[in-house]
Amino acid sequence: MDITNIDQLIGGTLMLDYERYAKLGKELCEISKDLKTANFPLHAGLLNENFDQELRSQARGVPFDTYHQQLKKFDCSERCNSVWPTDFIAYRCTTCAYNPCMSLCSDCFLNANHEGHDFNRFFSLAGGACDCGNEDVLNPKGFCTKHGPNREKQGPVPVELTATLEFLLMKLFVRLLNTCRAWEHRRSQFMSAHHNIPYTGQTQMEYISKIIYDEAEGIVLFIQHFVDLGGPIIDVVAQILLDEQLYTSLKTQEDNPDAFLEDLLAKSAGIDVNSEDDAIEYGCLLDECFFYLIRLNFPQTLINLLLCILSNSKYKTKFSCRFFENYPLILDLMHNLVQQLPQGSNEPAELTNRIIHISVQICSSANICRMLQETILVTEKILDNTIKVFYWDTKILQLSHCE
Known part of the structure; x- marks a missing residue:
């Protein structure tokens, strides 16, 4: 899907006060017409000499440091997001x-x-x-003075501080996932170009994942830069990632080829993660972010971004459930990695550390663990899928003996 198509979604998805934003859009159109009439072509950018320094300063708004300080006044998150x-x-x-x-x-x-x-x-x-x-x-x-129930609290965040950034962040997440959705397409291209080269299957997956994430990481770091501004932006990002209506709208765009479906169908080379017990419905941007977090071998910067938002309680609950609902896919990734990499490779240990980085943040809370057991029977899910790994190894060993 072309990223510009998301403009159509603003009125009915993330923006709660549609009339106010529609009025603002109309005012901006009028300003645009006035500028063009006065011979200020909008496409000319910084090189247009018609824009004097005073006009540039007005258009630029406040410096980023000033914006940061304005947001910090309303950063009263109950929990730290470091x-x-x-x-x-x-x-x-x-x-x-x-x-x-x-x-x-x-x-x-x-x-x-x-x-x-x-x-x-x-x-x-x-x-x-x-x-x-x-x-x-x-x-x-x-607790420090900035966090916990006794922290100093401010009033609600003025919408003008977050509205523009909300629009930008939504586009950035869609751009990020559009980049990740090229995984299966890139793998097919790679196989066609290197069909005579003796790469192992997992090495191909690692190679493609690295290419994809090298392109996507800049977007992740840019989003992280805004998330670091604190609680108000964290809540905005959590809302975007959990918005099911937004995700449904994105998937139903007529010009949107379902590249994500292709990646889902190609996700497993071993354990059957398509069984009814392990079936997962992807209903929001967080769900798809989780899939590509696993598909791309748990890149650390993407882990950091997703963990930073855990200070939002609704997001933490959804995030925790999704981590263990995707457990079959995680085990499949680790199983294939160990099978395909040369003996003595450090990658399995490094991957395990990155996964532990996530699981510790979830399982350190007794309340979250109880919720997971009541909601998705997390203990049974972990044990069942661990048994599947041993069964798969035994099956491979039996086939080897038969040969």
């Missing part, structure tokens, strides 16, 4: 912790009162996320 990769320095306070996996970022630890507590500073081995504000794993006495 996420870090491996070898990052974090803190753990066993006096305040309900869970031994609890960790705090430097800012939250230093802005809280841990005087006289039993704490340590450590290098994170598999990456992590800050638990400040999370009453499931940390005593509220260990």
Whole structure:
């Protein structure tokens, strides 16, 4: 689907006050006509000498740092959204912790009162996320002043601070997934061009995944730049990713070839993840992001982006369920990776660390674990799919003996 088609979706999906935005659009059209009449062609850009410095300043709006400070005034998230990769320095306070996996970022630890507590500073081995504000794993006495139920709260965020960015972020996510949807097409091209080269199946998958994500990573990092602005933007991103009406509209565009369906059909070379027990319905952008997170071998920057939004409670619940609902596909990926890579490769261990980075953020909460068991029977799902892995290995071994 052409990215410009998403303009048609604004009135009925993400924007709650349609009349106000329609009025704003009409005003912008009038301004555009006035500029053209005054010989200010909009397509001429920065090189048009008709735009003097004062007019450029008005069109540019406030500097990004000023915009950041304006948003920070309304950043009153209950939980911290800091996420870090491996070898990052974090803190753990066993006096305040309900869970031994609890960790705090430097800012939250230093802005809280841990005087006289039993704490340590450590290098994170598999990456992590800050638990400040999370009453499931940390005593509220260990929260910093910015997080938790007693944090300083501001009024609602003015819509003019987030409306334009909401529109931009929605387009960026659609652009990101359109880039990822080229996976099966790229694989077919690669197979046609290199059919005489003895690549193994998994090596081909890794190679294609790297090409795709090299193109997509810039978009991920750009989105991350805005998510780092804090709670108001995190809530906007969570709304976009969970909007089922938006996703339905995107899938029903007439000029949208179903490249995602092609990727789904090509997703498994081993375990049957198309069985009724493992069937997954993809109903929002988060669902598709999860599929490509797995398909592209869990790239760290995409993990960081998706974990940063966990401070939104509705998103965290959906995210946790989707992670374990996709467990068959995750096991399939790891199984094929171990089967195809040469002995002694570090990639399986590195992939495992990246997956653990996600699972620890989910399973550290007893309430989330109970919800997962009640909602999707997570224990049975993990055990059933682990048994499938052993069954598949046994089947391969039997075939080898028969040969």
